[in-house]
Amino acid sequence: MTTTPTRASEPIDTTVFASLGPGQLRPGREVDALSGRVPQIVITAREVEQVRAAVTEARSKKLGVIVSGGGTLLHVGNAPRTFDIKLATTALGRIVEQNPEDMTVCCEAGVTLARLQRSLAKLGQRLCIDAAAEEKATIGGIVATNATGGLRYGFGTPRDLVLGMNVIDGCGRTLGAGGRVVKNVAGYDLVRLLTGSWGTLAVVTDVTLRTHPLPAAAATLVFDFASASDLDAARGRVFGANLPLAALDLAVDLSVDPASDAQSSAGGSVPIWSLIARVEGSEEEVAAQGDRLCALCGRDPADALEAWASPAGAEDSAGAAVRIGTEPADLIPALVDILAQVRQGSVRPGAKSKAVSLFVGGHLGNGIARLQLGNAAGGAALLRATEVGGRVRTRVIERVPAGDFSGHDVWGPLPASFALMRELKRRFDPDSVLAPGRFVGGL
Amino acid sequence: MSLDSKLLSELRAIVGADGVVEGRASLKVYECDGYTLAKAAPELVVLPQTTGQASEVIKLLAARRIAFVPRGAGTGVSGGCLPGDAAVMIGTSRMRAIRHLDLANRVAEVEAGVVNIEVTRAVEGRGFYYAPDPSSQSACTIGGNVAENSGGPHTLKYGVTVNHLIAIEVVLPSGEVVWLDRCGDAPGYDLVGVFTGSEGTLGLVTAARVRLMRRPEAVTTLLAIFPGVAEASRAVSAIIAAGIVPAALEMMDALVISAVEAAYHFGFPSDAGAVLIIELDGLAAGLDGLAERVGQACVGEGASEIRRAADEAERALLWKSRKRAFGAMGRLTPNYCTQDGVVPRSRLPEIVAVVAEVSSRYQLRIANLMHAGDGNIHPLILYDESRPGEVERVLAAGDEILRACLDLGGSISGEHGIGVEKLGLMGAAFGPETLAAMADLRAAFNPLGLCNPNKVVPTDRGCIEVVRPRPRGGG
Numbered sequence: 001m002t003t004t005p006t007r008a009s010e011p012i013d014t015t016v017f018a019s020l021g022p023g024q025l026r027p028g029r030e031v032d033a034l035s036g037r038v039p040q041i042v043i044t045a046r047e048v049e050q051v052r053a054a055v056t057e058a059r060s061k062k063l064g065v066i067v068s069g070g071g072t073l074l075h076v077g078n079a080p081r082t083f084d085i086k087l088a089t090t091a092l093g094r095i096v097e098q099n100p101e102d103m104t105v106c107c108e109a110g111v112t113l114a115r116l117q118r119s120l121a122k123l124g125q126r127l128c129i130d131a132a133a134e135e136k137a138t139i140g141g142i143v144a145t146n147a148t149g150g151l152r153y154g155f156g157t158p159r160d161l162v163l164g165m166n167v168i169d170g171c172g173r174t175l176g177a178g179g180r181v182v183k184n185v186a187g188y189d190l191v192r193l194l195t196g197s198w199g200t201l202a203v204v205t206d207v208t209l210r211t212h213p214l215p216a217a218a219a220t221l222v223f224d225f226a227s228a229s230d231l232d233a234a235r236g237r238v239f240g241a242n243l244p245l246a247a248l249d250l251a252v253d254l255s256v257d258p259a260s261d262a263q264s265s266a267g268g269s270v271p272i273w274s275l276i277a278r279v280e281g282s283e284e285e286v287a288a289q290g291d292r293l294c295a296l297c298g299r300d301p302a303d304a305l306e307a308w309a310s311p312a313g314a315e316d317s318a319g320a321a322v323r324i325g326t327e328p329a330d331l332i333p334a335l336v337d338i339l340a341q342v343r344q345g346s347v348r349p350g351a352k353s354k355a356v357s358l359f360v361g362g363h364l365g366n367g368i369a370r371l372q373l374g375n376a377a378g379g380a381a382l383l384r385a386t387e388v389g390g391r392v393r394t395r396v397i398e399r400v401p402a403g404d405f406s407g408h409d410v411w412g413p414l415p416a417s418f419a420l421m422r423e424l425k426r427r428f429d430p431d432s433v434l435a436p437g438r439f440v441g442g443l
Numbered sequence: 444m445s446l447d448s449k450l451l452s453e454l455r456a457i458v459g460a461d462g463v464v465e466g467r468a469s470l471k472v473y474e475c476d477g478y479t480l481a482k483a484a485p486e487l488v489v490l491p492q493t494t495g496q497a498s499e500v501i502k503l504l505a506a507r508r509i510a511f512v513p514r515g516a517g518t519g520v521s522g523g524c525l526p527g528d529a530a531v532m533i534g535t536s537r538m539r540a541i542r543h544l545d546l547a548n549r550v551a552e553v554e555a556g557v558v559n560i561e562v563t564r565a566v567e568g569r570g571f572y573y574a575p576d577p578s579s580q581s582a583c584t585i586g587g588n589v590a591e592n593s594g595g596p597h598t599l600k601y602g603v604t605v606n607h608l609i610a611i612e613v614v615l616p617s618g619e620v621v622w623l624d625r626c627g628d629a630p631g632y633d634l635v636g637v638f639t640g641s642e643g644t645l646g647l648v649t650a651a652r653v654r655l656m657r658r659p660e661a662v663t664t665l666l667a668i669f670p671g672v673a674e675a676s677r678a679v680s681a682i683i684a685a686g687i688v689p690a691a692l693e694m695m696d697a698l699v700i701s702a703v704e705a706a707y708h709f710g711f712p713s714d715a716g717a718v719l720i721i722e723l724d725g726l727a728a729g730l731d732g733l734a735e736r737v738g739q740a741c742v743g744e745g746a747s748e749i750r751r752a753a754d755e756a757e758r759a760l761l762w763k764s765r766k767r768a769f770g771a772m773g774r775l776t777p778n779y780c781t782q783d784g785v786v787p788r789s790r791l792p793e794i795v796a797v798v799a800e801v802s803s804r805y806q807l808r809i810a811n812l813m814h815a816g817d818g819n820i821h822p823l824i825l826y827d828e829s830r831p832g833e834v835e836r837v838l839a840a841g842d843e844i845l846r847a848c849l850d851l852g853g854s855i856s857g858e859h860g861i862g863v864e865k866l867g868l869m870g871a872a873f874g875p876e877t878l879a880a881m882a883d884l885r886a887a888f889n890p891l892g893l894c895n896p897n898k899v900v901p902t903d904r905g906c907i908e909v910v911r912p913r914p915r916g917g918g
Contacts, residue, residue: 099789100684101680101683101684101787102683102787102788102818103683103688103788124686146633156602156606157628159633159636160602160606169880173876173877173879173880174874174876175876175877175880176873176877177877179785179852179853179854180787180852180853181785181786181787181817181852181853182788182817182818183594183598183603183785183814183817183818183819183854183857183858184785184854184856184857185591185592185603185640185854185857185858185859185860185861186854186855186856186861186869186872186873187861187869187881187900188637188640188641188881188884188885188899188900189592189605189636189637189639189640189641190881190884191636192605192637193632193884195633196632196633197632213686213687213688214686216686236547239549240546240657241657242570242657243726244726281726281729282729282732282733283729284726284728284732285725285726285728287728288726288727288728288729289726323628324627325626325628325629326627327545327548327550327626327627328548328549366628367626367627368627368628393626393627394627394628394629394630396628396630411631415624416621416622416624417621417622417623417624417631420615420621420634420887420888421631421632421634423887423888424637424887426887427883427884427886428880439630439631440630443631
């Protein structure tokens with residue numbers, strides 16, 4: 001369990017932010033709270049210089065700054081040691097440069113994924129990042145959290161797609177990381193250090209990303225299986241085949257009803273395990289991949305279901321959600337174990353057991369799954385069942401009931417290289433101004 | 444610095460007598476990498492056979508505050524393993540085990556001294572391969588590939604080394620062994636990404652878990668012949684603009700063609716001003732149509748002829764001609780120097796014009812070889828070191844080309860690294876605060892500066908005096 005001692009801060013003298021225009025500065029409110037901590041002020045930066053001013057001021061007064069984009073993953077993390085300034089980058093909203101011939105785009109941190117995609121689509125291009133909540137999620141937030149969707153199977157994560165960025169680090173320095181070209185080994189790779197650093201080293205102000213041409217044709221095929229082992233066998237065949245799939249995902253809706261389970265499986269609901277494959281390319285390539293997938297999954301092409309979006313379970317703030325990582329071949333066996341434990345854990349002898357609603361979505365080809373509960377029931381069992389060990393290599397708690405992460409081990413055991421991470425944090429944010437205590441091991 | 448006999452005997456106790464190389468004659472081979480002929484041999488070379496030995500060696504050196512430089516196969520082309528201030532070189536050439544193949548997860552765990560092509564050889568019988576394919580892949584090693592974040596012709600579609608790593612085992616400059624691991628989206632900073640391409644300045648790579656790929660179902664390779672480099676450059680843009688991402692998109696100009704034709708007799712037309720080698724791969728379905736579209740794009744920009752490799756043998760010969768082009772240059776010139784600039788691909792015609800202008804102004808022949816699809820140029824500046832003043836002109840011309848790359852929004856290195864070669868250009872490429880942050884990054888791993896000192900980022904000591912060695916080429 002990570003305990004996060006709070007750090008007392010002095011009241012902020014808002015006169016130092018006199019340069020901020022109307023609507024850019026307001027007092028923090030309950031709605032801004034993270035793990036119960038309400039920031040003193042909320043700043044919405046419109047200029048990079050305002051970001052720098054906020055970080056510099058925070059550093060001089062040892063204040064805690066948490067950067068917020070669209071807020072889709074803002075709640076994830078340890079309870080902050082201090083939370084004085086919520087620094088919104090949503091008003092950094094310019095699409096700076098689109099270069100379809102170079103297959104690159106540069107935009108400010110606050111541009112939403114959906115807006116960027118619409119703009120790129122007009123040029124026949126796209127960003128191969130399909131992170132969730134695209135209308136809200138900002139490029140800055142996606143880069144800060146290395147957020148991904150199913151396309152990571154075919155195109156990698158933001159760490160593979162970000163070419164450069166400008167940031168303000170915890171020392172208040174303006175860093176130009178990487179560049180605008182697709183191949184670049186000049187100097188240390190600050191881009192990779194910063195991408196996925198969850199706002200603990202620097203505030204991202206703009207990003208240059210690699211783009212891809214929009215495919216001429218695409219389809220998402222869904223293959224349903226009655227058992228985990230059937231799905232896993234199909235997964236092995238598909239994963240081992242030389243198909244250039246864009247995505248290889250998983251969805252399974254499991255409602256664990258201890259009452260009906262106790263009777264017979266005939267009475268209870270039988271979960272459907274779905275393999276979801278995204279195929280892209282020319283019409284011919286899409287058709288050919290579809291046929292091969294059907295053969296590998298043992299289906300007649302006429303019976304393959306086609307969907308246009310990956311299914312997502314209902315998000316319920318009352319329910320817990322976790323993300324786990326395994327070796328790709330271990331994912332299904334790990335999930336089977338976890339589900340058995342959740343089932344067992346939610347049965348309380350002598351007590352009236354509640355039905356547990358659990359949805360699992362994941363990236364079969366990458367060994368990543370997200371398990372989310374549809375209501376408050378089963379939270380403790382889910383957290384116990386997904387602890388790191390055995391096949392489960394990593395576990396991040398993404399949601400807890402009531403949103404208070406205090407006392408939760410959000411990021412799991414410290415990585416072997418933690419001492420290096422702490423050193424990097426110390427050098428890029430020596431006064432622990434940025435998201436203090438929120439990341440792995442309280443970084 | 445002089446290394447005493449006690450240290451020598453302690454090192455021998457760790458790695459065995461045959462793991463310590465000393466003496467002028469034996470050390471000669473370690474004097475340089477592919478970049479240099481500088482007389483800068485280390486005082487001794489230590490060749491551990493295991494990670495444990497490497498750790499013991501580095502602990503011993505750290506305790507004595509003795510600087511060291513890691514070395515893979517010595518195929519680097521920016522002087523990254525030039526000893527400089529380091530007395531001791533640690534080579535990974537005896538760490539050659541393929542530790543584990545896990546085809547169910549498409550992973551191979553290999554030691555640093557395993558040659559790049561050996562990874563593919565170990566798994567190709569089962570339809571897999573390791574994608575990064577630097578031109579030196581039959582000699583360069585995985586440890587060196589990680590240190591340099593090596594690329595190759597197929598990076599256009601498949602990415603560079605860092606895109607194919609799951610975890611790396613490193614010995615830090617303190618001697619501590621640590622696995623940097625990103626399996627399962629491991630929470631924390633992407634230290635695999637940070638370490639890869641750090642040119643041996645953050646520690647010694649001893650092993651890597653690399654991602655294996657399935658061989659594509661079909662491959663087709665086209666050769667498009669152009670009257671000149673300008674037309675070929677425009678064809679690159681036309682292909683990309685058509686929404687096609689080939690597996691490889693390489694350019695050679697007339698000078699390179701004449702050298703490789705003399706060496707390998709592929710049958711390039713003698714009057715070609717430039718050629719593009721375009722490889723397409725993926726599903727068999729649709730590949731012919733794609734090749735047709737690529738051919739049209741080339742013809743639209745002035746290609747006089749499009750050939751398609753008839754069979755695997757012809758394809759192999761074409762790639763041999765391309766990958767060994769550096770070696771063939773010896774037929775044209777006593778010496779040459781390779782540059783490694785990058786421009787946004789749409790600016791290729793402009794940088795090509797700059798190279799031609801620099802060539803004429805400096806009165807130096809410059810051959811053009813490029814990973815055109817990535818905008819990564821390798822101008823080969825031909826010269827004769829016996830002519831007084833020519834080396835200086837070559838270096839000045841090279842710097843000018845790289846500065847032009849920066850002006851066009853590019854980079855001073857796409858895949859060869861900074862090493863000592865381009866240290867002087869880092870200040871032009873990055874602002875002072877960014878360079879300070881890079882120095883901070885290095886200090887987090889290498890606080891005493893003992894590991895490969897004075898490389899990549901200019902140090903606080905300011906402009907360090909590296910005797911600029913006589914350049915050669917490679918890559």
